[in-house]
Amino acid sequence: MLEIEIDGKKLTVNQGSTIMDAAHTAGTHIPHFCYHKKLSIAANCRMCLVEVEKAPKPLPACATPVTDGMKVHTASPLAKKAQAGVMEFLLINHPLDCPICDQGGECQLQDLAVGYGNSSSRYQEEKRAVVGKDMGPLVSAEEMSRCIHCTRCVRFTEEIGGFQEIGMANRSEFSEILPFLGKTVNSEISGNVIDLCPVGALTSKPFRYSTRAWELSRRKSVSPHDGLGSNLIVQVKQNQVMRVLPLENEDINECWIADRDRFSYEGLNSVERLQKPMIKFDGKWHETDWQTALEYVVKGLNGVAKDYGKDAIGFLASPHSTTEELYLAQKLARSFGVNNIDAALRRSDKRVAVAQQGALWLGSSIIELLAAKSVLVVGSTQRKEQPLLASRLRQAVKKGMALNVIHTSDDDLLTRINGKLIVSPLALVNALAQVLKAAVEIKSASTALDLSAANVSAEARAIADSLCAAESAAVVLGNVAQHHPAFAELLSLAQEIGRVTGARFGIAAEAANSVGADIAGANPQRGPMGKAVTAGIGASEMLAAPRKAYLLLNSEIEADAYNSSQAVAAMKQAATVIALTAFKGESLLDYADVLLPIAPFSETAGSFVNMEGRLQPFNGVVRPLGETRPAWKVLRVLGNMLNLSGFDFNSAEDVRAELLAHGDIAAALNNQLASIAANVAAGDALVRVGEVPMYQADAICRRAVSLQKTADAAVPVIALNPQDIAKLGLAAGQPAIVSQGEAEVRLQLVADAAVATGAVRVAAAHPATQALGGLFEPIQIKRG
């Protein structure tokens, strides 16, 4: 510990801290631009110059380590003169266009110029001008003359984004910030450079020129997309969401958010928003009032229950719904006598719900996962599924974590991988079994599973070595594993690896409230807090063996189901499809017969339980649009209209309180399967790898216009290993036809050595591929 003095204030700080760190602990503000606590130190803006006693000249606080007995003056005449001098230089080439600059009012340069600069400039000569750049549909770099070359954006893409996409070209006066010639910035977390830019050089393309920063009110919220549960600041004006920014939470999202969290708000203001209840009558849609629509729903449910029995009704809830909505949906279903309710819509393995004993979760907190010395990620397209978690794992690898991967494609994770097994979906179980077998050998342990079909490869041994040697290790199953027909095997093997090696194991929950759905009881086998209930059937069975009536909560089943063609067929044959939805999507209009407009996360109070089991309540940030109502209210009224008891709630908090009265969330989190069984033999056939593209994951981001212009939202292609292309006699770069069952889809065929042999990578959920069947089922391919 070192004793130092800042502005006369004595404090002790750790060896190796900088003056900036020390000032931060002392509560002293030192002006800065290029310094950022999460980025490396550049010391190139020079704004943080301070006076240090016995130093001959002012020193940059961000890059000067403290020494014992150091006396720092941050506001002495020398420091002030230095800061004013730096400010004068920074303003020489900075245009005075604050009145038309999007950053005006929330600009660090503006603020610091007021605080530390002079009132007028002595510079009379011409200012330099820099041509604008194209960084893609999200980040605008039109006014690069405003850039002060702090290089925060460059360091962000390199250090946090994982791949340097922005650079500073040329030298001295000619320096310019730009992406590589002809390229756009494609990182899935690129939007953070907008927050980082201390001036108006990098601004938000969807937001710019729409309003002024001071006209916005800031409301807290939680991201409704991936399972991380990033904390958000939603900025609203005149009852409309204008912009979304990160809310700092060191345990979850630090000070970043993914582009999906940031730009999906455009979907909230989409023209496809459903504003009035609608009923289909004689094949035509009619707007109606709530009373009529709800009576229609009640009549429909009662009618089907009477004619076909209550087992002919299925409730399908999106895991992007709030905990309260999911709780009420299952309460409504079960009170009415319907046991078929599920929120794991894309899960194909029905055995998991039967064997699970609580809510499936990460198995540890996010912080604990990141602190593990060795992590094995199974079946996860990490960067697209959980963009920010992938970024945090990259930071953890830099600090010494050994990251191991078992997956169906060798995607560039932009980090060092310790061991990897890239296999076809049919060999995924076998690959994980190899790791278990190796771990059993290393630890001289035993397992009840029959692993005779697993021949341990060198890579599997390396992974097992890493898991066994680490003092803390974790196995995490991603979306591909969770959607996989052998999810039960994968989870069983993870459980066994956990038992043998002492590693924690769990799933990286797919959606914002996947864990919350299990907690709320939106699960065919288990009620609230994992309590036993009369078992029903899960989503995949409800769609495989069609029901007569479906109630869809927040779901566009054609994009949310494991087998989209089967799902649509099931909807079309049903007597009634009741959709509680925020959007009137084309397919919904086709197969549903009543649409009830419900509020998205921004217009209702509720909560999400993230992958680590953390309940995060939030309030609505704007009033519901049109006649939209929060879904918990709709479900409450439906409960009353169906003459069910226990539907007297006054607020979402009431609903939550009733759920929480069932028990403790922490106690309901449980990844242990009651029975483990594993058939570890690898299969050999052409099988589809149907991942959900990042911006097709839920109804809101599907309608976010700017996100849909990004490279990640492009029309899916068929990606095949070049060996398979040669073997099948196909030609890359030309269209090919893939088919599952009857439906055929014609897409561009691309050779990609990263794809495992035997795997046919065709993304799901996109309108272009919705005609296809199961995500990880056999697929045929021919010349197109």
Next chain:
Amino acid sequence: MLSAESLAKIDRELAKYPADQFRSAIMGALRIALTERRETGVTPEARCLNAEVIEFVANYVGIPPVAAYEVATFYNMYDMKPVGKYKLTVCTNLPCALRGGVNTAHYIGEKLGIGIGETTADGKFTLLEGECMGACGDAPVLLVNNHKMCSFMTREAIDKKLAELE
């Protein structure tokens, strides 16, 4: 995009640096790429670096293309603009200027009918101003194609040199 010979040279550059500092090899790699293009290119456009070449070299070395672009644009000896078969860079820094460096540049310009920073119509010569080459005692000096230094460039020496380069 580059010859096997050039790639072998880049491999040699890569071998010069410790494993965790391999990115330093980008400077040598860009120099090798530029040299090959200058020797094989038939038009001024084909003799300089461009986005494709920089991306190729960056990928070969294993660094992001934009990082290579930063290097290529920072140092002025990497030609990013079309350049003649012979690039003549005359030092016009103070010591050279005192000994006639500026006059040398103007004389070459007059002889070739181009100004500083320009290329002759036949794409043969490009005349550039350069910074100190560390040979002030030999002033005026000029550099041919980055690699060949010519000292004491009096008018006679220039006439002779240009004749040689024809």
